[in-house]
Amino acid sequence: MTSANVAFTLSNVSKTYSNGTIALQDLNLTVKDGEFVSLLGPSGCGKSTVLRLVAGLGQMSTGQLEWGDAFRHKLAFVFQEAALMPWATVEDNVRLPLKLAGMSKPLVKQAIAEALALVDLQGFEKSYPRELSGGMKMRVSIARSLVTHPDMLLMDEPFGALDEMTRSRLNSDLLNLWQQKLWTVVFVTHNIYEAVYLSNRVVVMAARPGRVVADIPIDAPYPREDNFRTSPLFTSYCRQLSDALAEATQSPAELSTEPRSRYDVVNSIA
Numbered sequence: 127m128t129s130a131n132v133a134f135t136l137s138n139v140s141k142t143y144s145n146g147t148i149a150l151q152d153l154n155l156t157v158k159d160g161e162f163v164s165l166l167g168p169s170g171c172g173k174s175t176v177l178r179l180v181a182g183l184g185q186m187s188t189g190q191l192e193w194g195d196a197f198r199h200k201l202a203f204v205f206q207e208a209a210l211m212p213w214a215t216v217e218d219n220v221r222l223p224l225k226l227a228g229m230s231k232p233l234v235k236q237a238i239a240e241a242l243a244l245v246d247l248q249g250f251e252k253s254y255p256r257e258l259s260g261g262m263k264m265r266v267s268i269a270r271s272l273v274t275h276p277d278m279l280l281m282d283e284p285f286g287a288l289d290e291m292t293r294s295r296l297n298s299d300l301l302n303l304w305q306q307k308l309w310t311v312v313f314v315t316h317n318i319y320e321a322v323y324l325s326n327r328v329v330v331m332a333a334r335p336g337r338v339v340a341d342i343p344i345d346a347p348y349p350r351e352d353n354f355r356t357s358p359l360f361t362s363y364c365r366q367l368s369d370a371l372a373e374a375t376q377s378p379a380e381l382s383t384e385p386r387s388r389y390d391v392v393n394s395i396a
């Protein structure tokens with residue numbers, strides 16, 4: 127892989143919080159420009175810590191983060207909670223990052239309109255969060271992230287609190303947008319089906335200490351139609367991830383020391 131198509135590399139990263147919790151130990155991860163990578167793993171395995179370190183929110187204890195040459199790394203973070211200002215309209219919520227950046231008024235108006243169109247919320251500019259469904263609130267939150275035209279989305283379980291139907295719809299819409307906009311996406315989830323449906327690669331992590339235990343490419347073409355979700359290929363990837371997760375929840379003593387090779391895992395599909 128040339129450095130030109132690398133978005134970022136985390137090398138030998140460890141993170142110990144001030145209370146002594148070892149959140150990550152010796153974690154290595156390279157994400158390519160334009161890739162959709164999911165981080166999947168049990169609670170507490172350090173998925174959010176990885177995202178925060180990539181976003182520059184907090185310092186690693188050891189190791190390094192290197193950005194690829196061609197990558198502009200204009201980042202946007204999307205959290206599980208929509209975290210909208212309840213007293214502000216949809217457009218005022220989406221306006222917030224632009225206001226903080228001091229953008230001029232005509233450009234702001236256009237940027238808000240574009241961001242709301244991307245998430246299919248035209249016509250809801252004057253609505254308040256209390257008038258919206260959970261899925262719509264999450265769309266507003268995503269619009270607020272997209273309004274600054276990021277290259278990379280760091281998404282921390284953005285659809286974890288939504289019902290299955292809404293999650294599935296937002297998954298499809300996110301994939302369509304990703305294909306149009308050529309973002310690099312790092313997506314944290316607990317949900318195997320979501321990870322398989324969305325990703326080029328799923329990185330499985332284990333806890334205590336947080337580390338990578340499997341790195342599984344999802345070799346299925348895009349666009350991924352709804353029938354991908356019911357295909358034998360989809361089921362076999364879900365099974366592999368389920369096995370890797372079961373391994374991830376074993377105690378460290380029971381695990382092999384090397385991460386599973388992505389090719390070993392792919393070869394075992396049949």
Ligand SMILES: Nc1ncnc2c1ncn2[C@@H]1O[C@H](COP(=O)(O)OP(=O)(O)OP(=O)(O)O)[C@@H](O)[C@H]1O
Binds near residue numbers: 147148149
């Ligand atoms: N600010 C902090 N101070 C101390 N410990 C922390 C802090 N943030 C996270 N941790 C601990 O670090 C470990 C990894 O946390 P992290 O939130 O990264 O995991 P996660 O895989 O994202 O978990 P979840 O899926 O539950 O969100 C956990 O044991 C957590 O309790």
